Amino acid sequence: MYKFTSQSPLALSSGKHLKTYEIAYETYGKLNADHSNAILICHALSGDAHASNPESETENPGWWQLMVGPEKPIDTNRFFVICTNVLGSCYGSTGPTSLDPDTHKQYQLSFPVITIEDMVNAQAALIDHLDIQTLFAVVGGSMGGMQTLQWSISHPNRLKKAIVIAAAAQLGPQSLAFNTIGREAIQATPETPNIGLAIARMIGHITYRSDESIGTKFGRKLQEADYGYGFSTEFEIESYLKYQGEKFINRFDATTYLYLSKAMSYFDLIKSYGSLESAFKNCTAQFLIMSISSDWLYPSEQSKEMAKTLIKLNKTVTYCEINSPHGHDSFLMESNDLSTMIRSFLDSTS
């Protein structure tokens, strides 16, 4: 993992600014002579810069090991792949758990509220630093897809291709509602924020899966042969969710979750630009927009709406609904369709 330290302050959407900030990142493959083969990968809410581990498929694999590596759809023999930890996160980039240079204490809630646009502008400073004028592609799913959309709008001439997976121009009503409850759970337990963080993660896990996939994996299966007529953990889905909650509090920070969740709630291209058409009107990237058939957190309808708007504006866009029963998180799972679409979109020379 590398660290980039900014040379100039970052002006934030809120009107505040960060005097200085660091961005943690990893790279895979080699930058070519004319610096034209760089792909930026943007991670989702709980992700980090460790997208891949080209040295080992099994030991400490990256979160997108399936997609990024030699001969993989995002082929590191061909591309110079960069994955940053987003601004505001707790995996090496500046965020609420970083030391405030003025007080030498953790920022925590004194950290300024940041937006997807702020994350993207911090990434752009890193891309400058790497002496890359134009990215071959920006790619991301979920919150990473939001960043990809923002890249295509904020820096239209700095990317050739944009791959947006399981994302939307704004969280839909139900998804926004679940988002606010996650934060509420953390804020309601200020003395023990990890209790709220675990609850937020459990809610998240249900929304990242489909009813069908929870049914197939867990259904109503019990851990014991029969009901215990008490209040200990009994259903396998209950045990799984608790395990996910406990695992998460050991690797994530509750305050950071508030910030990243808020950035997702705030992301709204329609509000920011007046309409989807206005948002996309200066885009020059070729788009690959993909949704997941069983994703109810970011329903296909929202992705189609973006694709239709881009077509209306005479932009180059490919839309594909990936048929998968596994819900939102399908973009992190093995999928021939997803792999094939990404590989051929990166290969295309239109």
Added chain:
Amino acid sequence: MYKFTSQSPLALSSGKHLKTYEIAYETYGKLNADHSNAILICHALSGDAHASNPESETENPGWWQLMVGPEKPIDTNRFFVICTNVLGSCYGSTGPTSLDPDTHKQYQLSFPVITIEDMVNAQAALIDHLDIQTLFAVVGGSMGGMQTLQWSISHPNRLKKAIVIAAAAQLGPQSLAFNTIGREAIQATPETPNIGLAIARMIGHITYRSDESIGTKFGRKLQEADYGYGFSTEFEIESYLKYQGEKFINRFDATTYLYLSKAMSYFDLIKSYGSLESAFKNCTAQFLIMSISSDWLYPSEQSKEMAKTLIKLNKTVTYCEINSPHGHDSFLMESNDLSTMIRSFLDSTS
């Protein structure tokens, strides 16, 4: 409100028993000479015995004021309507907040875990006490629908008609998962269970509505003109959910929520009887099964499955999907279709 005090102990599904118990109930209309016009109404998780207020449509209205009263679909000029507070609840019937006769302290978590079947058996004791051999109908939505199903199975000769609305033979995988998180939120904050109760209620509220209805009512509307770039309540849906959470903790008990939620999680006709066919095989009631088109907590598919099984068994069943955008809670809202179906089903003499 009346109170019925049991004359004999209640054997529970868990193998334990309650030495004595009370059931709070209200009645509307008059029992006829041959005691053949009684309808039992079963409430949902957070309901009580106050289904209607025939004296006033506006002052302290009942939770099913729209459906129960003079000239209403469940017409109290014609029927003697009984609504009980379920065993285990906190609105007058014996439950975790009642005094344990042995210790003279609130039962709280020493209250035995109860099931939908236990609730129904306690209701049956009250129906005995009221000297009613056969109910004209049992009616309920959501957890009330589960009780209605259980009535038709446990006491097949004691009801002529069963109206089951927005219910299922078992909670589906996703609904079970949300159910367990509600309990987890309460159990994770044992010193301050109301914090968890509020979170559970907020989660519940999202699941009781559809994405469309949340969108129509709240969408992404803000309370202020623009983002505040802080962590106070900003979105209207956020404010609404917090309000619902706060309102709920002032009227409900966290331990009681655990018990009723668990009763719903445990309800599983397939597990209890081996199959839906075995569960329904001795039923004699005529069934009206209704689902709500936008209900994703109790999807129509599950109601259809019950109806198909009853048809296969040559039982009399009417199935109807109510077309409504409002989600699960539609059964509590104004609906011509729902009213018409209930009225005509109660009128039918087949």
